Every structure is written in structure tokens, then in C-alpha cells.
Amino acid sequence: MAKSSPNSERDHKDPPRPTINITDGTLIPLKDEGGLLSSWNISFFGAIALLIALPLFSPDPYLRILAFVPDGLFATFSVTLISICFSLVIGLFAGLGRISQRAWINRIATVYVEIIRGIPLLVQLFYIYYALGPLLKLQGPPAAILAMSICYGAYMAEIFRAGIQAIPKGQMEAALALGLSRGNALRKIIIPQTIRVILPPIGNEFIALLKDSSLVSILAVSDLLRRGREYASTSFRYFESYTVIALIYLVMTLFFSRLVAAMEERLRHRGNVH
Amino acid sequence: MATFIEIKKAVKTFGKLQALNGVDLSVQKGEVVLIIGPSGSGKSTLLRSINRLERLDSGSITIDGESVTDEGSDIRHIRQEVGMVFQSFNLFPHLKVVDNITLSPTTVLKKSKEEALENARRLLAKVGLSEKEHAWPDELSGGQQQRVAIARALAMNPKVMLFDEPTSALDPEMIKEVLDVMTDLAREGMTMLIVSHEMGFARAAADRIIFMDSGQIVEEAPPETFFTSPKEDRTRRFLEHIL
Ligand SMILES: Nc1ncnc2c1ncn2[C@@H]1O[C@H](COP(=O)(O)OP(=O)(O)O)[C@@H](O)[C@H]1O
Numbered sequence: 138m139a140k141s142s143p144n145s146e147r148d149h150k151d152p153p154r155p156t157i158n159i160t161d162g163t164l165i166p167l168k169d170e171g172g173l174l175s176s177w178n179i180s181f182f183g184a185i186a187l188l189i190a191l192p193l194f195s196p197d198p199y200l201r202i203l204a205f206v207p208d209g210l211f212a213t214f215s216v217t218l219i220s221i222c223f224s225l226v227i228g229l230f231a232g233l234g235r236i237s238q239r240a241w242i243n244r245i246a247t248v249y250v251e252i253i254r255g256i257p258l259l260v261q262l263f264y265i266y267y268a269l270g271p272l273l274k275l276q277g278p279p280a281a282i283l284a285m286s287i288c289y290g291a292y293m294a295e296i297f298r299a300g301i302q303a304i305p306k307g308q309m310e311a312a313l314a315l316g317l318s319r320g321n322a323l324r325k326i327i328i329p330q331t332i333r334v335i336l337p338p339i340g341n342e343f344i345a346l347l348k349d350s351s352l353v354s355i356l357a358v359s360d361l362l363r364r365g366r367e368y369a370s371t372s373f374r375y376f377e378s379y380t381v382i383a384l385i386y387l388v389m390t391l392f393f394s395r396l397v398a399a400m401e402e403r404l405r406h407r408g409n410v411h
Numbered sequence: 412m413a414t415f416i417e418i419k420k421a422v423k424t425f426g427k428l429q430a431l432n433g434v435d436l437s438v439q440k441g442e443v444v445l446i447i448g449p450s451g452s453g454k455s456t457l458l459r460s461i462n463r464l465e466r467l468d469s470g471s472i473t474i475d476g477e478s479v480t481d482e483g484s485d486i487r488h489i490r491q492e493v494g495m496v497f498q499s500f501n502l503f504p505h506l507k508v509v510d511n512i513t514l515s516p517t518t519v520l521k522k523s524k525e526e527a528l529e530n531a532r533r534l535l536a537k538v539g540l541s542e543k544e545h546a547w548p549d550e551l552s553g554g555q556q557q558r559v560a561i562a563r564a565l566a567m568n569p570k571v572m573l574f575d576e577p578t579s580a581l582d583p584e585m586i587k588e589v590l591d592v593m594t595d596l597a598r599e600g601m602t603m604l605i606v607s608h609e610m611g612f613a614r615a616a617a618d619r620i621i622f623m624d625s626g627q628i629v630e631e632a633p634p635e636t637f638f639t640s641p642k643e644d645r646t647r648r649f650l651e652h653i654l
């Protein structure tokens with residue numbers, strides 16, 4: 138492909154297909170580790186088998202636990218989904234801010250990202266709920282959503298920034314040179330490519346947020362983990378309760394990570410996003 | 412013959428760097444002008460000013476009487492008539508070859524899908540890539556990508572074609588297929604401004620060679636004169652380098 142030349146210039150090292158890689162990279166199953174005994178299959182179907190077998194063989198307490206905790210799924214998913222939506226909005230603006238030519242916008246966005254990424258999520262949750270509690274007067278769920286959105290907004294910002302920067306400058310120039318308006322160039326050339334680049338990392342953030350949402354159980358939010366705690370503390374079946382909780386989280390995250398991996402694979406194979 | 416492109420006293424700076432330092436150039440309709448010069452001499456900047464990918468600090472450019480440099484001018488209309496081919500091809504990787512070519516005619520010129528498609532097929536045949544209609548850009552070799560890029564530019568039916576080092580990123584064995592397409596275009600009477608150091612092509616296809624250095628045009632002459640008896644010292648030294 139593009140070979141360097143003696144009179145090479147600033148903009149010719151465009152990679153043929155931009156990809157970015159922002160992930161802690163744990164869960165996403167790799168394609169080449171396929172087969173029936175892939176680690177994903179073992180974990181996923183193993184967890185499901187246990188979730189079926191345990192209540193079958195010892196209904197007390199497993200069936201009771203299984204009847205009690207899924208109420209928390211609603212809180213877990215609403216906190217996750219609402220926070221993802223807000224964090225995408227925050228992330229889009231902060232990400233655009235990070236590549237803004239205006240120094241002060243750029244500075245604000247960068248400081249936001251630096252601060253948020255430097256403070257553990259648990260501390261941020263405490264801060265918004267307890268430290269700012271008297272000021273904000275927020276209930277558990279809104280406080281949780283606010284904290285998670287602000288926190289993940291900073292990570293989303295980095296994804297948007299990298300996604301936009303991954304599109305070579307020559308793409309916009311070629312579109313403009315063909316007579317396209319800037320708006321059309323963005324809509325038909327830049328955004329479709331950006332989406333294809335950022336969707337997989339956004340999927341990863343979704344999974345990470347789903348897991349981190351268990352932190353909100355300390356803010357009196359009745360999520361999955363909290364329900365497990367409630368059951369455990371009244372029945373004293375700690376081992377059984379937390380085993381079920383762990384298995385449910387495992388099934389969910391493994392399921393979504395397979396989904397993200399499939400999406401990544403499809404996008405890699407050029408299938409047009411639109 | 413009438414002057415088609417008129418560049419007057421073009422000046423462009425990047426910070427402290429003077430990329431264009433008062434360039435005057437007129438190009439006739441149907442003329443093929445080849446621009447050479449050392450790296451950083453302002454060749455790309457000059458070309459990119461013609462369709463206003465770069466804005467001049469001062470000076471003026473007109474194409475067919477229409478001003479490029481006036482703030483009020485309809486730059487999108489001008490860009491429709493000026494095709495540009497880049498060193499790095501810049502095909503749209505998320506669109507198939509044929510969609511790369513039809514995008515602008517359907518979006519900008521509002522041509523019907525059928526008409527645009529028919530035209531795209533004609534152009535693909537012209538650049539010798541009929542069988543690649545449904546290929547993705549990254550399935551093509553560099554030479555093939557650049558030929559698609561030429562077809563894409565031609566699909567807008569431009570009056571001028573600008574080429575910025577169209578073969579510099581290519582492996583040697585692919586250079587000829589691209590130059591052949593360009594030679595055909597030149598023969599058909601297309602007005603062309605080409606930044607290139609392919610001297611064989613320059614001799615065969617160019618009407619005039621322009622040598623640039625430090626943001627200025629140092630010397631210009633028809634190919635024969637230019638290569639056999641350059642007037643300026645700087646030109647001679649540069650030619651020793653590349654010939
Ligand atoms: N966008 C830019 N920002 C800063 N400097 C630039 C930019 N574009 C070009 N230049 C500088 O302007 C000078 C002329 O560049 P260019 O026109 O690309 O030269 P050439 O194409 O002859 O190699 C070079 O010194 C280059 O570094």
C-alpha cells in the first residue's frame with residue numbers, strides 16, 4: 138500500500154482502514170479461540186447450567202433467591218441504560234471539546250477528563266451522594282445516574298475524540314474537492330466511518346458500566362446486588378445468595394460481550410453501517 | 412486560446428512559513444502543466460489553493476472568469492468543475508468502488524441513480540477497471556485505487572483536473588497504469604495541472620514545465636527546452652538531482 142517516497146508530505150500516511158482500540162480488553166471473545174470448548178462457551182453455558190441446576194437440585198434456598206433478586210435487574214438496567222445515554226451526550230461534547238481549536242474549550246474538556254479519570258468511581262459516587270448530598274438533595278437513583286454519567290462521559294469523550302481523529306484528513310478534503318457541502322461530507326463520509334470505529338468501544342463501555350452499576354447498591358438503589366444483599370442478610374445464606382448474583386452478572390456480561398464482538402466483526406467486514 | 416486559470420500574486424503563509432511567495436501563473440484551456448520542485452517548495456499549496464482547500468493570504472485566482480478567492484464566490488460550484496487527485500488516493504473506504512464514483516453526481520448534481528451508474532461504468536471502463544465495480548477500496552492495489560480516484564473525479568465532468576503527486580505512493584510496477592490514464596486524458600484535451608516527478612511522462616504529455624522553489628516559480632518552459640537548456644542555476648541543480 139502507501140509507500141513512503143522521497144518527496145513525501147504531511148498527509149499521505151493514511152491507513153487503509155482506521156481502527157481504534159480503547160478497552161480494558163478482558164471480556165471480548167476473540168474470533169480465533171472458537172470451538173465448543175472456547176473459554177466463552179465454558180463460562181457462559183457453565184453459568185447458565187448452574188443457574189438451572191442449582192434451583193432444580195436444591196430449591197431451598199436457590200429457587201427462593203432466584204425469585205427474589207430479579208426485581209433488582211430493573212434497577213440495574215435502568216441505571217445502566219440511562220447513564221449510558223447521558224454519558225454519550227456528555228462524551229460527545231467533551232470529545233468535540235478535546236479536539237476544539239479554541240484553547241479554552243479544549244482546556245475545560247481536558248481538565249474534566251483528567252479529573253474524572255483520576256478519581257475512582259466509588260469515590261465519585263460517595264462524593265455526589267454524601268458530600269454534595271445536602272446541596273443537591275438527590276435520591277439514590279438520580280445521584281447514581283448522575284455520578285455514573287459524569288464518570289463514563291469522560292471515557293466516552295476519549296472514544297469520540299479518538300474516533301473522529303482516526304478518520305484521515307484526506308477524507309474530508311476529497312469530499313469537499315468533489316463539491317460536497319461540509320454537512321453532506323460529514324453525514325455521508327465522516328460520520329459513517331466514525332460510527333464504525335466507535336461502536337465497538339462504546340459497546341465495551343456499556344459492559345463495563347453494567348458491571349460498575351453494582352456500585353450503586355451502596356446508595357440505597359435496589360439493584361441486583363442490593364437485592365442479593367437483602368436476601369442474604371435476612372436468610373444468612375451468604376454463599377448461596379452471592380453465588381447466584383455472581384452467576385447472573387456473568388451471564389449478562391458474557392452475553393453482551395459476545396454481541397459486541399459480533400458487531401465488531403461485522404463492522405470490520407465493511408458491511409455498511411447504513 | 413483563452414486563459415482558463417489565472418493566478419495572480421498568490422501569497423500563502425503558515426505561521427512564519429511562506430508557502431507561496433507571490434506566484435503568477437496562467438493556464439490555457441486544454442493545456443497540460445507539470446509542476447516540479449523540491450519538497451516543501453509550495454507545489455501542493457499552489458494546487459490546493461486552486462479549489463480553495465487552502466485560502467490565500469493575498470492574491471487572486473480565477474477559473475474560467477469565476478473568482479475562487481472572493482469570499483462571496485460560490486466555491487462549491489467551482490469545486491464541481493475542478494477535479495482533484497491526491498497522492499494518498501483518499502477513496503471512501505466504507506463505499507464500494509461504484510458508490511465512490513456515483514456519490515457526488517447523485518448528491519451534488521442531483522443526477523438520477525441510473526444516469527450516475529451508467530456514467531460510472533463508462534468511466535470504470537475508461538480506466539480499465541470494469542470488473543471492480545463492486546469491489547471495496549481496500550481490495551484494490553494502489554494503482555487500481557488511484558485509477559478509481561481519477562474516475563471519481565471525472566464523474567463530475569470537471570473542466571480542470573489537478574493531480575498532486577498521483578504516483579508517489581505507488582509501487583513502481585503500478586505507476587505506468589496510472590500515467591497511461593493521465594496521458595489519455597491529456598490527449599482528449601483536458602486542462603491539467605500536475606505535480607509529479609515522472610520525467611518520461613513530462614516529456615510525453617506536458618505542454619509546459621514549471622519549476623518551483625521556496626514558494627516561487629523559478630522557471631517555466633516547454634519540456635524539451637526545460638530539460639535540455641534550463642536557464643536558472645537552481646533549476647539545473649534540481650534536475651541533476653532527479654534525472
Ligand atoms: N497545513 C499546513 N500547516 C503548516 N505548514 C504547512 C501546511 N501545509 C504546508 N505547509 C508548509 O508549507 C510549505 C509548502 O508545503 P507544500 O505546498 O506541501 O510543499 P510541496 O508540495 O512542494 O512539498 C512546507 O514547508 C510545508 O511544511
Ligand SMILES: [Mg+2]
Nearest residue numbers: 146454455456
Ligand atoms: Mg506536496
